[in-house]
Amino acid sequence: MTIDRRKIILGAPALLMACSGRKVSSYEGPKVTSIMAFKGQRKLYLLNGNRAIKGYDFQLGFAPVGHKQFEGDGKTPEGTYLIDRRNPRSNYHLSVGISYPNARDVAFARAHGKSPGGDIFIHGTPKSVEGRKDWTAGCIAVLNEEVEEIYAMVGDYTPIFVKS
Template identity: 35%
Template sequence: MERIRMKGFGEEPAVKSHLVGALRIPAHLIVPVMFLSLLLMTACTVQGPASSGEISKQEAGQKRDAKEITRPRVSELKPVRIDYLRPVEDILDPQIFIYKDKRRLYVMDRGVLVRNYPIGLGNNPKGDKMAEGDGRTPEGRFYICLKNPRSKFYKSLALSYPEKKHAERAFMAGLLSPTQYRDIILALERGVQPPWDTPLGGEIFIHGGGAQGDWTDGCVALYNSDMRELYTMADLGTPVIVRP
């Protein structure tokens, strides 16, 4: 094979003529063009891929954009529907929500707020119930486990207190025996009344008698007219959520 010695950059006239024929570049411009090409290739090599910091920023920006896409906008949030005039007999799937700090009891029926009652609490209303006699209204997720149409306070609905978290906390603290703990958990799994004769206490009701203040021993008190409605619409197993 013929050896080619390039002048300046080692390029022979034969190569020049070949390049000139193929690219139609004047012979006197070939060397500058090649020099410019080498500079461009070097620049691309020096720039290289994005650094890890830049990649992290890009990924963070992509994640943020994804969150903004999936997060509902305020204008897209659906307001709670309210229907306080819905007849009691038409409230078919009630859920009871009690907000201690607001002193309110709300009844939801399939996503619609149908009742809003004032309430009174235990005489020591702050915090979750810890033991019998502390005067606190318990917090958590319960269900109606007993209905009493002839309560001392007009009518009453019993809550499934203590719930699992109360039992676990008391058992770990040594307040409950293994048998007591087991009996509470089994009752909750069966959806029946849990034991009320443990150090955790029991007999926590929603009942009548008035919502004029915090006067109960840990129960939730309503005015009798409101209790009459709630007693009619609630059944055994109706969920009750009590929040601080």
């Protein structure tokens, strides 16, 4: 019996979810090639090329205007990043990591004698904050059912463009 490398790679997220006890739907549609998040509109789109496959409303950090500069500022980063990790055991249902801070973010914060912060994710929403506006510490929060879709649809190294 031969093992198909692609099946292993594509099946790994489902295996992780099975071990964590959380359900993630499988996704068989067009590949998500990028993500666009518009902070002012609170809209996130999963794209295949220039075509939106799926859209979501979201909540931001508690200080939603402007680019994240320092740890604890409550802002959500703006710019171009990558999805660089996933957490099936997130305190926020599920989460996919955003590669903030980049080298420019680190240099800016250090020049001001501060930390840029980190641990920025697209994640779910605990029941205790459902319906609240802009409650995160700088992350992008969607509903739990929606983060399950995002987790299944978005691969690591997918670019994410966060605009004001």
